[in-house]
Amino acid sequence: MRTSIQVGRIIGIPIRLHFTFLFIFFGIIYGFATLPATEYRIPLGLGGIEMDTFFRYFLSSIAAILFFFTLLLHELSHSYVAMKFGTKIHGITLFFFGGVAMMEDIPKSPEKEWRIAIAGPLMSIALGGLFLLAYSGIRMLNLAVYRPVEILVFTLGFLNVALAFFNLIPAFPMDGGRVFRAFLAKRMPFLKATKRAVLIGKIFAVVMAIGGFIVDPFTFFLTGEIVTGNIWFPLLATFLYIAATEEENATTTFASLEGIKVKHVMRTENASAREDMSIMELANKMLDDKSVEYAVVDEGGELKGFITFEDIKKLSAEQRHRLKVSEVISSFDRMSEVISQEEEAAEALKRLVSTKKKVLAVEGEERGNIVGIITKRDLAMFIEMLKGRG
Ligand SMILES: [Zn+2]
Incomplete structure (x- = not known):
């Protein structure tokens, strides 16, 4: 609101x-x-x-x-x-x-x-x-x-x-x-x-x-x-x-989060989805992966945007059958929504809060090479586990 x-x-x-x-x-x-x-x-x-x-x-x-x-x-x-x-x-x-x-x-x-x-x-x-x-x-x-x-x-x-x-x-x-x-x-x-x-x-x-x-x-x-x-x-x-x-x-x-880096918290498996997938395929993938946020990449592995369960939920049944992932993703800001795996995890949290996004893409040592994603949920759970360790 x-x-x-x-x-x-x-x-x-x-x-x-x-x-x-x-x-x-x-x-x-x-x-x-x-x-x-x-x-x-x-x-x-x-x-x-x-x-x-x-x-x-x-x-x-x-x-x-x-x-x-x-x-x-x-x-x-x-x-x-x-x-x-x-x-x-x-x-x-x-x-x-x-x-x-x-x-x-x-x-x-x-x-x-x-x-x-x-x-x-x-x-x-x-x-x-x-x-x-x-x-x-x-x-x-x-x-x-x-x-x-x-x-x-x-x-x-x-x-x-x-x-x-x-x-x-x-x-x-x-x-x-x-x-x-x-x-x-x-x-x-x-x-x-x-x-x-x-x-x-x-x-x-x-x-x-x-x-x-x-x-x-x-x-x-x-x-x-x-x-x-x-x-x-x-x-x-x-x-x-x-x-x-x-x-x-x-x-x-x-x-x-002091001393914790993005690479310690990021998710590397089931982190990306292909842009040429249909929305129905993606919905099935979500069920298989038990994951709701993805970095969307093209054939060459280049980042094209993000898609979450929330985005799919907004579509009508007809749209879900007709559309491809590439038609649903919105534009993104590379500066704030891509973060290096060597960056502080606190920085990722700050960006998620300030951009109000649910997910950031993580790039590896090579620039533009997406190796995983980091989400608010991942961070929240990680912080809870740190607390549990005392
Ligand atoms: Zn004042």
Whole structure:
């Protein structure tokens, strides 16, 4: 299911909006239009100010759009520093909880990781500082700026500073968690450092879920009043907990593949099918081989593409009788879908994940000579067996 849409491209990076981002977007529009300007210790909204309803929501929309751009700048800072270190960025997605920059390969070098992680919060602090400076400038110089605009500038400053501090909490998946892991990873193995940073992240999430449910920290901060919390904190905490767990799983998986090469995991038997086979023949071959993924080759053994059981399943009975394998395979990218047998198995896994393919072709010492295939299932089973060995 497609859950996000691409809205543009900045310094070559595709920018996507996840549908859940709409919640935060409209949440800000509604919040800024209604949060009282006077009852709170600090003004964070236009509530209570006499003004035209249209103009109120117009300003609120501007606040949401500006916040969107500051969030984008936060993610772009991570991406920019990562790119400086030679890491490829697949894209930036903004969703409910904020943003995420999808990196090809999060550097395992602590020196690089903490710099990439800190870049986002630093950008948010800088942006927040600028807005707050502009706000105090407006107040000090007694510029006759319309009060709602003043509140708008202040709110953006406040949101960015709050975002920076929240992200600096040393718990996964926050940026601070990455800085913390990098700090630990200088003293201990990467996997151990990850587990420790993840544990802090989980503890933080549990405290947040329970604490936020008992007392609403937001209201306490704004008014000093103690009121019961709401469901948003346990929800946000659940999200944080899941993200922390995922980080741990991904790191464990990649760490377990250390030193394992593609040739150790690849399948060499029943790995290829001829392009001139009919689909019916291939379906029978699948039953005989008990295999569902093949690299498709021509007479000379040259790679022509891939075919899986999923591809056959999509065909009608009539098509299965009529078509040949060569008519069903789709085009493939030699750069990402062919891997050398001497390559790290972790690299194969990374490519399968990033290309969303089920199978890669493995070439032997001679370039273009396909010696086997490697699939997600092969890797998953191999990792399970490694774990079983302890
Ligand atoms: Zn960040």
